Amino acid sequence: xKNVIIILAIxxxxxxxxxxxxxxxxxxxxxxxxxxxxxxxxxxxxxxxxSCYGCHNSDSKSTKGKMKLRFDKMPNMKTGKLVGKLxxxxxxxxxxxxxxxKILAEHPEMALTKEEASIMTTWANDVIKELSGE
Amino acid sequence: MKKxxxxxxxxxxxxxxxxxxxxxxxxxxxxxxLLNNPDIKVDVKLILKTSCYDxxxxxxxxxxxxxxxxxxxxxxxxTREGREELNFSEWTTYKKSDMAGLLDDISxxxxxxxxxxxxxxxxxxxxxxxxxxxxxxxxxxxxxTESLFE
Numbered sequence: 001x002k003n004v005i006i007i008l009a010i011x012x013x014x015x016x017x018x019x020x021x022x023x024x025x026x027x028x029x030x031x032x033x034x035x036x037x038x039x040x041x042x043x044x045x046x047x048x049x050x051s052c053y054g055c056h057n058s059d060s061k062s063t064k065g066k067m068k069l070r071f072d073k074m075p076n077m078k079t080g081k082l083v084g085k086l087x088x089x090x091x092x093x094x095x096x097x098x099x100x101x102k103i104l105a106e107h108p109e110m111a112l113t114k115e116e117a118s119i120m121t122t123w124a125n126d127v128i129k130e131l132s133g134e
Numbered sequence: 135m136k137k138x139x140x141x142x143x144x145x146x147x148x149x150x151x152x153x154x155x156x157x158x159x160x161x162x163x164x165x166x167x168l169l170n171n172p173d174i175k176v177d178v179k180l181i182l183k184t185s186c187y188d189x190x191x192x193x194x195x196x197x198x199x200x201x202x203x204x205x206x207x208x209x210x211x212x213t214r215e216g217r218e219e220l221n222f223s224e225w226t227t228y229k230k231s232d233m234a235g236l237l238d239d240i241s242x243x244x245x246x247x248x249x250x251x252x253x254x255x256x257x258x259x260x261x262x263x264x265x266x267x268x269x270x271x272x273x274x275x276x277x278x279t280e281s282l283f284e
Contacts, residue, residue, distance in 0.1 A: 068242060080234050080279035087235030128231045132283055 037130040038075055038082060044123045051099055051110045079131050090124040093117050146203075154206035157213045160192040160223070167225035171278075178274045182222065185250045185261040189216030192223040212251070234279050241275040244268050 040048065048071060055065030058072050069085055077085065092098040094117075099110050112120070128134055163169065168179055188194050189212055200209040220236050228236065243249035245268060255262045263271070 067246065078280050079283045080281075081238065081276070083231050083283065084234035084236075084238035084279055087229075087231040088238060091232075091235060132230055134229060134231050 038077075038127060041123065043119055047112070047116050047120055051112055051116070054110075055099075055103070083128055083131050086124040086128050090121050090128075093120050093124075149203040152203060152207075154201075154203060154210045156196060156200065156206065156210050157194065157217060158192070159194050159196070163192055163223035165224050165226040166191070167222040170226050174274070174278075177270055181263065181267055181271055185263055185267075187222060188258070188261075189213050189254070190220045190222050192217070192221065208253070212253070230282055233282060237275045237279040241272045244271045244275075 053071055054060070055062040056069045056071050058066065058070050060066040060070075069088070074082060074085060093112065096117075099107075099112070104111050168174060168182070194213055196209065199205050220239070225233070240249075244263065247268075250258075250261050250263070
């Protein structure tokens with residue numbers, strides 16, 4: 001009986017440890033906001049979940065990722081700030097700079113396919129257009 | 135020992151003949167940010183001119199040593215890259231959404247102390263931003279962004 005408890009404890013501890021070292025959060029919790037022009041369609045949401053949200057959220061362990069962009073804050077951004085973030089998403093994805101090579105070396109499954117990249121940039125363009133008429 | 139010194143001097147002399155291609159300077163910039171936005175306050179204007187415009191505009195001032203290799207190579211590269219990322223002299227040619235993106239970059243880089251670059255402020259002490267000056271730039275960038283979409 002004692003042995004079982006010990007084994008159980010070790011299992012729980014090691015799983016917790018693994019999830020900490022991994023450091024990639026995939027659960028998205030993007031609340032509804034007060035900017036009605038901003039919405040995330042399901043196909044975009046899936047890509048964000050798989051390739052972006054792990055670093056770009058308010059609880060992220062990546063200081064830089066958190067500083068530059070937090071998807072969960074986007075719905076409540078002022079129009080100018082929001083357009084700025086979307087413009088930068090468009091730019092970094094077009095240039096193939098995100099997700100960073102360092103992350104992809106460990107998580108190749110997070111790489112954006114050509115189609116996914118185009119879904120993201122089209123989305124950014126659409127919301128920018130909605131917000132600024134550009 | 136003397137030999138090594140001669141070699142170093144020799145190399146320094148030879149590299150002077152490699153063109154550094156310093157990006158051209160132009161004082162006539164009809165698309166300039168400050169020229170087209172006379173409402174930008176003087177304190178912001180001064181900070182941008184002193185701490186940013188050397189690399190982020192066509193109005194680069196090249197001191198004498200920036201013509202001396204290998205410093206000239208560094209100055210050339212940093213100025214070229216700086217202008218490519220953000221050129222205040224070409225401001226009105228940017229799309230409004232890209233202006234917003236660049237202003238967000240300014241806000242981030244300045245508040246994190248990433249800009250102006252260390253290699254620049256080591257020599258240009260007047261380009262160092264105090265906490266108060268950082269605050270002035272950041273709140274200008276944020277307000278200016280919103281004003282673009284009002």
